[in-house]
Amino acid sequence: MEKFARYLAAVDGTNDWATIGPLFDDAIAPDCIFVTDEGEHDKTYWTGVVKGLVEKGAVASDLEVTRQEGDVAYYHLTITIGDDEPLDMAAKGTLRDGRLTRVEPIDPAVYSRMVERSS
Secondary structure, eight states: OHHHHHHHHHOBSOOOHHHHHHHHHHHEEEEEEEEETTEEEEHHHHHHHHHHHHHTTOEEEEEEEEEEETTEEEEEEEEEOTTSOOEEEEEEEEEETTEEEEEEESSHHHHHHHHHHHO
């Protein structure tokens, strides 16, 4: 989760995808799957979502790993985009070699709202 934490720390409202993009790539495995209400999405799709959020000045805060068992970590964080209501997100992340390979939100609707706000 160290790589993921490093990436999230850079999501600080500065709109700097040139800095954040490589950190995202390092934290997320090429074959990572992200789950929303609409189904499963690959890293290419999710890169577009994250880039859109970063370009809108998103801020990630309060990352807390609530439990870790082997290659599975449960975590919580908050994403704030401008004056919109903050998104409180909790998820189960599966790791391989320190990188996320699957992100399963506790409430997939929250991830769907994040997708909506990215465009």
